Amino acid sequence: MLIYSYSVFIFMYFVGLMVLCLKCNHLLLMLLSLEFIILSLFLGLGVYIVGLSYESYFMMIFLSLSVCEGALGLSILVSLVRMYGNDYFNSFNVLW
Secondary structure, three states, rough: OOOHHHHHHHHHHHHHHHHHHHHOOOOHHHHHHHHHHHHHHHHHHHHHHHHHHHOOOHHHHHHHHHHHHHHHOOOOOOOOHHHHOEEEHHHOOOOO
């Protein structure tokens, strides 16, 4: 059961990385794939901590930091959409 959980974690992580690499022109899809990677890391951390029967306080700290990261990413997305009108990377003048 533990090996199956690790394989699911690794599969989720690499699918998130693949989507992040393939959809690099849309900021919203990049943020969603980053949240998916964070979710897979949380799953892997949970499997690791439960497997070794450690305390799960670090999981709560990791979860709170990932929520802060998601809120920061959404605030950046909202400010860019208000400023430029869309969330495509190739239309930003700041990056060129």
